[in-house]
Amino acid sequence: MGATTLLRKLKGSMFPKLVLDRTLLDKQIAELQGTLSDVTAKYEAELTAARAAVAQAAAAAAQASAAQATFHFRGYDIPVDLMRMTGGGPETFEEISAMHQKNLAKWIGIEPQHSILEIGCGIGRDAIPLSTTLTRGSYVGVDIIGRSIDWCTAYIGARHPNFRFVHYDVDDQLHNPDGTTRTEAIVLPIEDQSIDRIFLFSVFTHMYQKDIEHYLREFRRVLKPDGLVYATTFIYDDAILESARRTNRTIFNLRFEHELHEGCRINSLEYPLGAVAFTRELWQKMLIAGSMKLAKPILNGQWSGFYDKFDDGQDVLILQPA
Ligand SMILES: C[S@@+](CC[C@H](N)C(=O)[O-])C[C@H]1O[C@@H](n2cnc3c(N)ncnc32)[C@H](O)[C@@H]1O
Missing domain, CATH: 1.20.5 (Single alpha-helices involved in coiled-coils or other helix-helix interfaces)
Incomplete structure (x- = not known):
């Protein structure tokens, strides 16, 4: 083809x-x-x-x-997530508790028959060791974290009927963001002049002036005339601020760059209640407002790196009724 x-x-x-x-x-x-x-x-x-x-x-x-996850401490299995809400974890829990107990014994003295009030008791870092000391006395722990108070009631309170834990649903960005009330609304469930010792570890460091003054007035009401308060705080002046910024002694990078009002500085604008510091002068005004006074000279804290000799991690006010 x-x-x-x-x-x-x-x-x-x-x-x-x-x-x-x-x-x-x-x-x-x-x-x-x-x-x-x-x-x-x-x-x-x-x-x-x-x-x-x-x-x-x-x-x-x-x-x-x-x-x-739990951390075993003196016969208790403490939930680690609640422990962390106190600002630290298992790595420092025992050491800090031991330092607290040592300082309470040294500076205000705790006796077996004492009536004790703790504000900001957290997960029982100090209630647990005190449960063996207060054999004839009593303890009331107050906090704004409901789950921590429930745990303390269920475990510490159950073993020690003289230990009572009270929750206030105070609104707080860090510790209780859905809270429905304010510190100023708190009336402690305690009779007038019935308490021997009050202590607050790292609690006034998370509060503003008006709330501290409210608690001071309540302390004045519930304390016996010879009662004492041990309260830690951050106290600053220019030299202390300079030292804190230079030495940066804590893991919280405490610089207190922001003045909230005269005599009061905060460390973070994002978390204002994360760390609050006051001058001695403002503390003096707050004490007058609460009808309280210093029972001893202010103890120096290690946090600022300013003092060669220090007694606690934070500065400490030991107070008595004015
Ligand atoms: C840094 S933690 C210290 C807890 C405990 N003192 C300790 O050393 O383990 C501060 C505690 O204060 C509590 N707190 C904050 N504001 C409070 C308030 N207005 N009244 C009572 N407790 C408060 C927090 O919920 C938290 O448990």
Whole structure:
């Protein structure tokens, strides 16, 4: 067959068929590709959702196991997540507790028959050791973290009926963000002039002037005439601020760059109650407002790096009724 004849034959019959097949195939390929990309998109979305669900479950599991983690301390298994809400964890819990107990004994003296009030008792760092000291006395611990108070009641209070824990649902950005009341509304469930010793470790460091003054007035009301208060605080002046910024002694980077009002500085604008410091002059005014006075000279804290000799991590006011 000649070339011309072959070409004519191809044009006349096979070529259109091939073209038709090719068109069909292209269409089918396009359809398959469409289906494939639909399926891929669908599975990618499902895969992404599945990955997110797995990550969420893992985070929840980690949170749950962290919540269940406990630290054994003097016969108690303390939930580590609640412990961390006191600003520290298992690595320092015992050491800090021992320092607190030593200072309470040294500076205000705790006797077996004493009636004790602690504000900001947290998860019982000091209630637990005191439960063996106060054999004939009593203890009331106050805090604004409901779960910590529930735990203290369920475990410490259950073993020691002379230990009572009270929750106030005070609104506080750090410790109780959904709180419904204010410190100024608190009336301690304690009779007038019935308390021998009050202590607050690292609590006035998280409060403003008006709330501190309110507590001081309550202390004046509930303290016996010879009662004493041990309260830690941050006290500053220019030289102390300079030293704190230069030495940076704590893990909290305490610089107190922001003056809230005269005599009061905060460390962070984002978390204003994270650390609050006062001058001696403002403390003097607050004491007058609360009808309290210094029972001893102010003890020096280590936090600022300003003092060569120090008695506690923070500065300490030992107070008595004025
Ligand atoms: C840094 S932690 C110290 C806890 C405990 N004193 C200790 O040393 O383990 C401060 C505690 O004060 C409590 N707190 C803060 N504001 C309070 C307020 N207005 N009244 C009572 N407790 C408060 C917090 O909930 C937290 O437990």
